Amino acid sequence: MTNTLMIEKAKTSKIKDVDFDNLSFGSIYTDHMLVCDYKDGEWKAPKIVPYQPLTLDPSAKIFHYGQSIFEGMKAYKDDEDNVWLFRPLENFKRLNKSAKRIAIPELPEEFFMEGLTTLLQIEKDWIPKNPGSSLYIRPFILASGTGFHASPADEYKFIIACAPSGAYFSGKVKVLIEQNYSRAANGGVGYAKAGGNYAGQFYPTQLAIEKGYNQVIWTDDNEHEYIEEAGAMNIFVRINDTLITGPTSDRILDGITRKSILDIAKDEGIATEVRKISVTEVVEAAKAGTLKEMFGAGTAAVVSPIASFGYKDNDYDLPDLADSYASRLKKRITDIQYNRAEDKFGWRFKVQ
Amino acid sequence: MTNTLMIEKAKTSKIKDVDFDNLSFGSIYTDHMLVCDYKDGEWKAPKIVPYQPLTLDPSAKIFHYGQSIFEGMKAYKDDEDNVWLFRPLENFKRLNKSAKRIAIPELPEEFFMEGLTTLLQIEKDWIPKNPGSSLYIRPFILASGTGFHASPADEYKFIIACAPSGAYFSGKVKVLIEQNYSRAANGGVGYAKAGGNYAGQFYPTQLAIEKGYNQVIWTDDNEHEYIEEAGAMNIFVRINDTLITGPTSDRILDGITRKSILDIAKDEGIATEVRKISVTEVVEAAKAGTLKEMFGAGTAAVVSPIASFGYKDNDYDLPDLADSYASRLKKRITDIQYNRAEDKFGWRFKVQ
Ligand SMILES: Cc1ncc(COP(=O)(O)O)c(C=O)c1O
Ligand SMILES: Cc1ncc(COP(=O)(O)O)c(C=O)c1O
Numbered sequence: 001m002t003n004t005l006m007i008e009k010a011k012t013s014k015i016k017d018v019d020f021d022n023l024s025f026g027s028i029y030t031d032h033m034l035v036c037d038y039k040d041g042e043w044k045a046p047k048i049v050p051y052q053p054l055t056l057d058p059s060a061k062i063f064h065y066g067q068s069i070f071e072g073m074k075a076y077k078d079d080e081d082n083v084w085l086f087r088p089l090e091n092f093k094r095l096n097k098s099a100k101r102i103a104i105p106e107l108p109e110e111f112f113m114e115g116l117t118t119l120l121q122i123e124k125d126w127i128p129k130n131p132g133s134s135l136y137i138r139p140f141i142l143a144s145g146t147g148f149h150a151s152p153a154d155e156y157k158f159i160i161a162c163a164p165s166g167a168y169f170s171g172k173v174k175v176l177i178e179q180n181y182s183r184a185a186n187g188g189v190g191y192a193k194a195g196g197n198y199a200g201q202f203y204p205t206q207l208a209i210e211k212g213y214n215q216v217i218w219t220d221d222n223e224h225e226y227i228e229e230a231g232a233m234n235i236f237v238r239i240n241d242t243l244i245t246g247p248t249s250d251r252i253l254d255g256i257t258r259k260s261i262l263d264i265a266k267d268e269g270i271a272t273e274v275r276k277i278s279v280t281e282v283v284e285a286a287k288a289g290t291l292k293e294m295f296g297a298g299t300a301a302v303v304s305p306i307a308s309f310g311y312k313d314n315d316y317d318l319p320d321l322a323d324s325y326a327s328r329l330k331k332r333i334t335d336i337q338y339n340r341a342e343d344k345f346g347w348r349f350k351v352q
Numbered sequence: 353m354t355n356t357l358m359i360e361k362a363k364t365s366k367i368k369d370v371d372f373d374n375l376s377f378g379s380i381y382t383d384h385m386l387v388c389d390y391k392d393g394e395w396k397a398p399k400i401v402p403y404q405p406l407t408l409d410p411s412a413k414i415f416h417y418g419q420s421i422f423e424g425m426k427a428y429k430d431d432e433d434n435v436w437l438f439r440p441l442e443n444f445k446r447l448n449k450s451a452k453r454i455a456i457p458e459l460p461e462e463f464f465m466e467g468l469t470t471l472l473q474i475e476k477d478w479i480p481k482n483p484g485s486s487l488y489i490r491p492f493i494l495a496s497g498t499g500f501h502a503s504p505a506d507e508y509k510f511i512i513a514c515a516p517s518g519a520y521f522s523g524k525v526k527v528l529i530e531q532n533y534s535r536a537a538n539g540g541v542g543y544a545k546a547g548g549n550y551a552g553q554f555y556p557t558q559l560a561i562e563k564g565y566n567q568v569i570w571t572d573d574n575e576h577e578y579i580e581e582a583g584a585m586n587i588f589v590r591i592n593d594t595l596i597t598g599p600t601s602d603r604i605l606d607g608i609t610r611k612s613i614l615d616i617a618k619d620e621g622i623a624t625e626v627r628k629i630s631v632t633e634v635v636e637a638a639k640a641g642t643l644k645e646m647f648g649a650g651t652a653a654v655v656s657p658i659a660s661f662g663y664k665d666n667d668y669d670l671p672d673l674a675d676s677y678a679s680r681l682k683k684r685i686t687d688i689q690y691n692r693a694e695d696k697f698g699w700r701f702k703v704q
Contacts, residue, residue, distance in 0.1 A: 026411075026500025033410060053407045054415075058513050059381060063406075063494050066418035066547030067554070072500075103554035138500050142415050143551075148378025148424075148490055148515055150584050152554045161410050163500055185537035185573035189552040195418030196548010199495075200541040202419065202455035202504045221537035222574050232502050
C-alpha cells in the first residue's frame with residue numbers, strides 16, 4: 001500500500017501558536033489528517049491532506065441517522081523522541097466491530113495501520129512531551145452517502161485527526177450512580193463506539209454536573225442495580241484487597257485500558273474478579289469501610305481515581321490511600337505507554 | 353420575525369430535471385433550504401438559501417457523538433393548489449422534546465413555523481399532486497460545535513430541507529418480530545427522534561431483509577415479549593374487531609400518525625385499546641384466526657398494512673380483508689391531509 005498513500009503537505013504549520021504547557025483535551029488539531037473514502041462498494045486508497053473542513057450534502061446520513069463510529073488512541077513520546085502507540089491493533093479490531101453493528105463497511109487493516117503510522121510520522125513534532133500530555137488520536141467513520149430513507153448510506157469517510165492533549169479530568173472525580181436514565185439496551189449498540197451512544201449521555205450527565213458531580217456511573221436499564229461503566233471509562237471497584245470490574249456485554253464497551261489494567265493487576269499479585277457489581281454491594285462496602293477504592297479506566301482518562309459517589313441523595317466518600325491500586329496501576333500502564341519501563345506484555349508499538 | 357428572515361433565491365431551478373411521475377422517497381431535494389445557527393448562547397435569525405453543501409470542521413461533534421435530532425413532515429397540495437400541513441405544531445413540540453433529551457438548545461416556535469411556511473411558499477411548485485406523492489419535509493438539528501471532549505457542543509445548525517417523494521414502502525410489508533436485537537433502553541433516548549436511534553436499527557434490519565422481510569418489529573429489550581414499534585412507524589394490531597396499539601413510553605416515539613389514527617378510529621366507532629401487546633397474544637390470535645390486521649403508522653409510511661410477520665422461524669400470514677380498518681383509516685387521514693374531506697379535528701394547517 002505504501003505506493004498508493006498520497007500525501008499533500010500543509011503549506012504552513014499552526015504549531016507555533018500552540019501552548020504545549022497548557023493543553024486542554026482534544027480542542028487543537030494538528031496540521032494534517034488522513035482521509036479515506038468508501039464509494040462504489042470499496043474503500044479507496046487513503047490520503048494525507050492538510051487539516052480542513054468537510055463538505056457534505058445536507059442529506060448526508062450522518063446528519064440524520066447518527067451513522068458514525070469512532071476510536072480513541074494516544075501517541076506517546078519517550079525521552080529519545082521515539083513515538084509509541086499502545087495496542088493499536090485492538091483499536092483497529094474494535095473499530096470494525098463497531099462498524100459491523102452500525103452497518104458501516106469494515107475497513108482493511110493496512111489502511112488503518114499504515115495510514116495511522118504515516119500520519120504520526122508527519123505530525124511527530126505535535127506529540128507533547130510534558131508529563132500527562134500526549135497526542136490524542138481520533139479515527140472515525142461517518143456516513144457521507146445521502147438520502148432521507150432510513151437505511152445505511154452507500155458512501156462513507158474514514159478520517160484520522162489528532163489533537164495534542166492534556167488531562168481529561170482535572171483532579172479527583174465525583175460520580176453519581178444513575179437511577180433514572182440509561183446508556184444502553186440489551187441487544188443494543190452499547191458495546192460499539194457508536195456516536196449516538198454519547199449524545200444520549202449528555203443530558204443526564206449535565207443534570208449530574210448541576211448537582212456537583214463530574215460524571216455519571218451507568219447502571220443496567222432494567223433495575224438500575226448493576227454498575228456498568230462511566231461516560232468514556234470502564235469502572236473498577238476495590239473491596240478490601242480485591243479489585244473488581246464488571247464483565248463486558250453487549251451493553252458495555254470492551255475497553256483496552258480495562259483489560260490491560262486487569263492483566264497488570266494480576267501481574268502485581270492483586271486479586272481480581274470479573275463479575276457483576278451491584279450497587280447494594282458497593283453501598284454496603286462503603287458503609288462497612290471495606291470499599292477502599294473506585295476508579296475509572298480509559299484511553300482519554302487513563303486511570304482516574306474516584307473521590308466519592310452519590311447514590312439516592314447520599315454521598316459516600318472514598319478514603320485517600322497513600323499507596324492505592326489506582327496509583328500503582330496508573331504508574332505501571334503509563335510507564336509502558338511512555339517507554340519508561342519493560343513491556344513484558346508486548347503492548348507497545350513503535351511508530352517508524 | 354418576518355422582517356428578519358433573510359431570503360437568498362437560487363439562480364436556477366433544478367425542477368425541470370425531476371420526473372414527478374416516478375418519485376422515490378427522499379432522494380431529490382428542492383432548490384432552497386432554511387438554515388438557522390445557534391451561536392454565543394442563542395439561535396440567530398433563520399435564512400433561506402439555495403440548497404447547498406454544509407462545511408463543517410472534522411472535529412464537529414455531530415461526526416463523533418451523534419448529537420443530532422430530526423423531524424419528518426409532509427406538505428400536501430389540494431386540487432386548487434392550496435398547500436397544507438398536518439399538525440405541524442406537534443412536530444415542533446416533539447423537536448424540542450428531542451432537543452432536551454439530546455442536550456441541544458430548544459428552538460423558538462416562530463423560527464420553526466415561520467421558517468417552514470416561508471420555505472414552503474418558495475418551494476410551492478415542488479409539491480407533487482400525483483396520488484400518494486407529497487413533499488417530504490425534514491427539519492433537523494446537528495451539533496456543529498467542535499471538540500473531542502465527550503460533552504455537548506456550543507454551536508448547532510437547524511436546517512429544513514424538502515424532498516418531493518413517493519411511497520416509502522412499495523406494496524404490503526413483511527415484518528420480523530425481533531428476538532435478539534433492541535432499539536431502545538428504559539431510561540434511554542427511544543422516545544426522541546435522535547439520529548443514533550436509527551443507525552442502531554440498520555444492521556438488525558439488514559439481517560431481516562436478507563431473510564426476506566422488509567422491516568423489523570422491535571420488542572422490549574428485557575424479554576423481547578412486548579411489541580413496541582417498527583423502524584419509523586408505530587404498530588397497530590386488530591384482534592377480532594378491536595384495534596390495539598402499545599402505550600408510548602421512554603422507549604417509544606409518540607407518533608403523530610399514531611395518535612391521529614386512534615382519534616379517527618374512535619370517531620369511526622372502532623373499539624380501541626392502548627395497552628401492552630405481547631408477542632404471545634399476537635401469535636395465539638394468528639393461530640386462532642382472530643388476528644385480522646396489523647399495520648404500521650407514520651408520516652413517511654402513512655398507514656402500511658402488514659401482510660405477514662415472522663416469529664422464531666415461523667411465518668404467519670394475515671388475511672387480505674376487503675374492507676380493512678387500515679384502508680378505512682388511511683382514507684380518512686389522507687382525505688384530511690389532502691383537503692379532500694372535512695377536518696373535524698382541526699388538524700389541517702394552511703400554508704399562506
Ligand atoms: C463508553 C466507553 N467505555 C469505556 C471506554 C474505555 O475504553 P478504552 O480503554 O479502550 O479507551 C471508552 C473510551 O474509550 C468508552 O467510550
Ligand atoms: C421510531 C419512529 N416511530 C414512529 C414514527 C411515526 O411518527 P409520526 O407518525 O409522527 O411520523 C416515526 C417517524 O416518524 C419514527 O421514527
